[in-house]
Amino acid sequence: MELHAYEEMAEALETALTEAPTSVFPPVTPPGMAYVPYQQWGEIYESDRGLRQGTMFPVLDYPFYGGACNEQT
């Protein structure tokens, strides 16, 4: 990677760290790398619901519906 590409990336990352992220993608997406969508602030559970569900963030709440039939617990 020529030097200037590296500098560009470092600079973009620097600016990214100054403001809260607004997109699911990081500011710099070099080819050939994997990305996890960046969590955005959104709805939040009340703390008692959060404790029950195991997360304060509905977007991260993936309950496991195991078992033969698919009735939801």
Add this chain to the structure above:
Amino acid sequence: MNRREELMQAVRKYDFALYDLMLYLDTHPRCPQGRRLFAEYKAKRKAAVKAYVAEFGPINALQADTETRWDWGCGPQPWEKEAN
């Protein structure tokens, strides 16, 4: 749920909320909403612990009241029914 359990449950849920928000803030240090909610739950937890300790004694030894006596050992022992 008896009174003791109620107060302890409040401490538990605020501890959980703070821990989960901490994980979020680790990756989103500049998120203003996240930081504001963390501050809110910090205050709620402090009040919940204060309420519990005032009525049922220290949750951990650091909260022991040494003014009148060393009360850390006075509550029900962890293996006793009342403590669970």
